[in-house]
Amino acid sequence: MTPIALADYDVVYRRPDALTDVQTHYCPGCTHGLIHRLIGEVIDELGIRENTICVAPVGCAVFAYNYFNVDGCEAPHGRAPAMATGIKRVIPDRVVFTYQGDGDLAAIGTNEIIHAAGRGEDLTVIFVNNANYGMTGGQMAPTTLAGQVTTSSPYGRDVDLVGMPMRVAELISTIPGASYVVRRSVHNVANINKTKAAIKTAFQVQMAGLGLSMVEVLSSCPTNWHMSADGALKWIEDAMIPVYPLGDYRVADAVEPLTKRRRPDRSQNGSLATIPEE
C-alpha cells in the first residue's frame, strides 16, 4: 500500500505548541485537560508562548506547570494572584496568568484575588469551579451547592450551618480594577467555544494593560461527584448553571471593543479566530 504523503492532508487538529507532549494526571472525564487545551490554543493564536509565565495553584491543577509549555511556577495555596503580582510587576511586558480552583481561589485565596483585582493588576485568572476540593478527595468548597454531598458535608451542604454557595464572578465584578469578569462552562461544544473566546479576550485584556481579567469556568469532577463523565456534564447544566448563571459580569468600557470583534471561523485548526469586523 502506497503511503499517502503528509502533504495530502490538511492539519485540522493538533496539540498546541503551548502544551507539552505529556499525559496529564487528571481523572477520566474531568474537564481540566480540556480547559488547559483552550488556554494552549489561545496562547498559540496570540503568539505569546515565549512571553508567558504560568502560576499554578495548589489543588488538582498543581501540576499545571508540567502541561503548559511556558515558564512556570507553583504558588502556595490561594496565593497565586500575589505571586503573579510579584512577577508581573517586575517584568510588566510579559503575560502572566494564574490557573486556580475553587478551594484555592474562593476559600483560602479570597484575600489575594480580591486585592489583585482591587489594584487592577494586569493578570489573567482562569478560575475553575467544580464545586468541591478535588485533589484532597472531594470536600466541601465555598462553591459547593446547597444540599450537595461531599466528604466533609456527608449529609449535604447545610446552608443554615455554613451558608450559601459563594458566587465568585459576581463578587469580583464589583471591583473596578477587574475589567473583564465572565462565567463560562465547558459542558457542551457551544459552551466550550464560548469559553475559549472568553479566555482569549481575557489574555487580550492583559496584553492591552486594561486590568485584571478573570474567566470562571464551570468544570466537571466525575470522580468526586460519583458520576459518569457525561452525567457530570449534565449535572453542570442542570444543577450548577442555575446557581452559577453563565454570562458577562463585568466588561469595562475599554474592554468592550475586544469582545465584539469575534465570530466563529473554522479555517484554522477547527478553532475560533479573531477577525476584525468590517
Add this chain to the structure above:
Amino acid sequence: MAKELWKGNEAIAEAALRAGVEAYFGYPITPQTELLEYMAREIPKYPGRVFLQAESELAAVNMVYGAACAGVRVLSSSSSPGISLMTEGLSYIAGTEVPAVLVDIMRGGPGLGNIMPSQGDYFQMTKALGHGDFHPIVLAPSTVQEAVDLTYGAFELAETYRTVVVILADGAIGQMMEPVVMPPARPVMTEQERADWALRGAKDRERRILTSLHLSAEGLERMNQGLQNKLARIQQKELRWQETMTDDADLLLVAFGTAGRVCTSVVSAARRAGLKVGLLRPISLWPFPEQRLVELAERVQQILVVEMNAGQMVLDVKAAVAGRAPVHFYGRMGGVVPLPDEISAQIDKLVSEPAGGTGFKTGSNNGYGQPKAMPAANGVRA
C-alpha cells in the same frame, strides 16, 4: 565618604536601594514602618524599580516569591507578628531555592505583644521560619552602620546560595539614629546578569519551572539532601561574629544585636573594675559561630548569655559549649532592654559565688571538671 545621621529603618532601606534592590513588597507594622515608608518615597525616583504595599504580610511574601522567581533583587520587611504570617511563603521560597532578603525589626511578643525592642524571634528565625528542614541565613546587627553593611551584602549572599537572608534587628536598632557611612550605589542587574533559572519567558530556550513540589519520597529526599549540603557549605563559609577583649577573659559574655551592644559597655565597665570580662557577639545567628564558642569555652571559667527574651540563643550556646564551662543566662522580656548596671550586677554575683550557685538559671557542669573559681569582685587580680 562623609558620615551622615540616619535612622535605622531608613538606613536599611537606603542600603538595599544602593545594593540594587529592584522590588520591595511590604505591609505596615510598627516598629519597621519607616522602612516601608522610605521605599514608598524613594523607589518611584528609580525608573523600573517596584514598590508595592501589599494587603497583608501573606501577600507581601508571595509577591517577594514571585519577583524572586523572575530573578530580580527583592526585599521585604516586617516585625514579629508579620513575620509569623510570612513563614508560609518563606518555606516555599526556601524549598524552591530562590533568593530573597527579609528584614525583621523585632518587637515584644507573643501575640500582639507590644512595639518595644525584643529578641523574641531568635527561635523563629534560626530554627523554624516555616515548615520543613531549612534555615535562612540570619544576620544580627548591633549598630545602624552594621545594619547598613549587612543589608548591602545580603543580596549577593542570597543569590550565591539561592536562599533567604534575614537581617534580624529590633525596635531599638530600627528606631535609633546614628552616624553612618553609606556604601556606593550599584546599578541593578542587567538582563545578561540574570540567573539561568529565572522565569523571564521561554524565548529561544527550554521552558523553566520553579516549584517546591516533589511528589516521590526519593525525589524529595534528594532535593532535601541538596538543600542540607548547601546549608553545610553556609555553615562553613558564612560565620560572622565579633569579639571584645576575649584574649584573657575569665568570664565570657555572649549576646547579639542590641543586647550585644549593651554588653560592649558592660565589658568596658568590668575591665575598669579589674574584672577580666570579654564578649562574643554572634553576628550570624544562623550559621551560629559554634566552633569559636567551643574554643573560648575551653579557656574561660564561666559564660553569661544575655538576651532580650526568656533564653533562646542560650540553648545554642549550651549545645556548643557542651559542659566545657558553666553557662548562665540573664534576660529581660516584654521589650525591656537590660541596662549595663543590671548585667554588671549579674557578673558581680557570678564572680563572688561559685558557678552554679546563683539564684538564676545556670548551666549544668556536665562532668567536665569542677568549675574554676573566679576571684571575688573585690579580690581583683594583681
